Amino acid sequence: MNTVTHILLGQTLSFTNDPFSTPLEDAVKLERRGAVALGQGKVLAVGAADDITVPQDAKVIDYGDALIMAGFVDAHLHYPQTGIIASWGKRLIDWLNTYTFPEETRLGDPAYAREIAARYFDLALANGTTTSLSYATIHPTSVDAYFTEAQSRGLRALTGKTCMDRNAPDGLRDTAQSAYDDSKALLEKWHGVDRLGYVITPRFSPTSTPEQLSALGALWAEHPDCLMQTHISEQHEEIAWVRDLFPDARDYLDTYEAHGLLGERAVFGHAIHLTEREEDRLKEVGAGLVHCPTSNTFIGSGIFETARMKAQGQRVGLATDTGGGSSFSMLRTMAAAYELGQLKGQPLHPAQLIWLATCGSAQVLHLADKIGNLDVGMEADLVVLDLASTPAIAQRSARAEDIWEAVFPTIMMGDDRATKAVWAGGKPVSL
């Protein structure tokens, strides 16, 4: 028997289809005065408040005009870079060497890794992000720190030990064999425990030898239910470097494919400057591409063409890429995606932006049957957004003529002040 423990009242937003390929009226279900019934960590009912019966023992929480929707799913970030977010003036390779690698070295200290993991989840939850797919550092204890923190908060969370056996400083390199052994041990320890998922994680081709890529490809073949995440085609200098390092590869994607690191459960961060062959192959395989718009402008990488990639039939998610990205907020990230779309003459509709930050990312993570949408049977990970969280936003949303005009000012100008409440696994999160 499913016992309803909580009824949440407010405006509700659910997706019934992908708004990139389906007209809005058939893609989104909105209730002006909606209700969500929760119990056993799941969504048990969603509908018009008038249509939902409130069991006697259920606690009713009325959020007024606030928007109740699925919690945000951040499909690519680096929790170890929390402390160096917003570091000035470098492009990718310089940025890695100057800011990132020294900070990631510090996470070799398990106590520091625990401190940063806790800080990261505090910030993510304050911004309404309920699931994060993060990179860890090369240190196995950095994976333990992240999973332990997520587990204690009841979160669905994913990460993996970042593997690098070349072109990284002393103290931040493993080997092909130790990357395989450590990843395997962590996978066996954490994958499928509670709401946690292990992700096989070669950082990117420049920091892995062909031997290491092959070792991780072999591990993935032994555990095909895991995701594999890495970076691809973020900056032109990086692509040229990959060409030098892998002279026999057809292109950047081939450096992964040749080593068993391409498949439906692959999650590629950035994917900005792809060749036609790479785009065709990624689509054929059904791999996930993750758009990281604040990172792409912050590091000066280029413009991912979201609308074009979606029209091609690519699987696309959205992410902060903290700390190359300049924010912990998926609202800010949607705003950046909108602005980049404008630069390409392809403005994304607010429904498409929200879909990317929830359903789209969940699809890339192969978790769309569990998270990323407000629907019966889904895990109860929710964010409740105040659509009038600042005077500037409130005065604009006050004259809105429909929900999209009401929500767009929060997408463009909102931050953690818009997070009225967060629910994770059916429980309220204290913010």
Ligand SMILES: Nc1nc2[nH]cnc2c(=O)[nH]1
């Ligand atoms: N933005 C970003 N790109 C990368 N490519 C390889 N590592 C990284 C990283 O940490 N951040």
Ligand SMILES: [Zn+2]
């Ligand atoms: Zn990244």
